[in-house]
Amino acid sequence: MPELPEVETIKRDLEKIILGEKFVKICVHQAGVIRQPSAKLFSQGLVGLRVKNILRRGKLLIFELSNGQALTIHLKMTGQLVYPGGSSKSRVAFYFTGGKILDFNDQRLFGELRLVDRWETLKFVQELGPEPFDLTCRVFQDMLLKKKTAIKPLLLDQKFISGIGNIYAAEILYRAKINPLRSSKTLLQNEVETLFCQTIAVLKMAIKCGGSSVDDYVRVSGENGDYARHHQVYGRQGRPCFVCKNLIQRITQGSRGTYFCPHCQR
DNA sequence: AATGGGACCTGCGCGC
DNA sequence: TGCGCGCAGGTCCCAT
Numbered sequence A: 001m002p003e004l005p006e007v008e009t010i011k012r013d014l015e016k017i018i019l020g021e022k023f024v025k026i027c028v029h030q031a032g033v034i035r036q037p038s039a040k041l042f043s044q045g046l047v048g049l050r051v052k053n054i055l056r057r058g059k060l061l062i063f064e065l066s067n068g069q070a071l072t073i074h075l076k077m078t079g080q081l082v083y084p085g086g087s088s089k090s091r092v093a094f095y096f097t098g099g100k101i102l103d104f105n106d107q108r109l110f111g112e113l114r115l116v117d118r119w120e121t122l123k124f125v126q127e128l129g130p131e132p133f134d135l136t137c138r139v140f141q142d143m144l145l146k147k148k149t150a151i152k153p154l155l156l157d158q159k160f161i162s163g164i165g166n167i168y169a170a171e172i173l174y175r176a177k178i179n180p181l182r183s184s185k186t187l188l189q190n191e192v193e194t195l196f197c198q199t200i201a202v203l204k205m206a207i208k209c210g211g212s213s214v215d216d217y218v219r220v221s222g223e224n225g226d227y228a229r230h231h232q233v234y235g236r237q238g239r240p241c242f243v244c245k246n247l248i249q250r251i252t253q254g255s256r257g258t259y260f261c262p263h264c265q266r
Numbered sequence B: 001a002a003t004g005g006g007a008c009c010t011g012c013g014c015g016c
Numbered sequence C: 001t002g003c004g005c006g007c008a009g010g011t012c013c014c015a016t
Helices: A004-018 A039-046 A137-145 A151-156 A166-175 A189-208
Strands: A023-028 A034-036 A051-057 A060-065 A070-074 A079-082 A092-096 A101-106 A112-116 A249-253 A256-260
Touching: A004 A051, A004 A060, A004 A101, A004 A189, A023 A039, A034 A039, A039 A112, A070 A079, A137 A189, A151 A166, A166 A189, A166 A256
Parallel strands: A034 A112
Antiparallel strands: A023 A092, A051 A060, A060 A070, A070 A112, A079 A101, A092 A101, A249 A256
């Protein structure tokens, strides 16, 4: 699922392809993914505009446009942006000057595309927690002390911290040797420091690898990201921990899967 | 206020 | 072999 490292990878891939390009035509094959305004106004509104800048906020991709508006794309679970496009899988096809086609694919139709006047004022954006890379350990510790939730669902909470999803929450907690069930405010100073450092380290390494290809995620070129081979716990239930050889467990937490090593993570 | 579960979707893998 | 069910998870929405 596209989390921060995957969306950042897509952002960087796209910068090389469509920065400065002008939309000449939009083909909406699945109107449901266009959340704002109507599919018709969305298409009409984009034609003639250039992509001035590409940003990422949490897991949201933002295309700043030449007239001051913005195209926002949330890939949710199965969204993809693929170039060159023009495939039959495409839910929306973006045509640019010079014949370039960018496809938005989305098997499960959870994705959300919007054309808005100001992306900063979207409710979703306003409620997002801080970017991990903008945090200091000290601020992170203060945030953790204000909550009493289990640490795993807290890391997944986009209002608490933005960009972390189910895969990286598992990998980060494993590397920090912290049990996902621990209440955030019971974490000791040194555990918070390790958690903070591992959060940054895992996300940075995952970006360097082009993200984790599990299920549908691919880079804009269609290639896989390479970080999945660094996964220590995600999807490894019943298999031995690489450190202690005890079996990785899968439990359900907040109605989604949590993978961890009960021996290494305390 | 904070937490939990269901809804939104589709394809896949499993068990019968 | 084939069918139906559960599961996958980002976010929203509602109930508790």
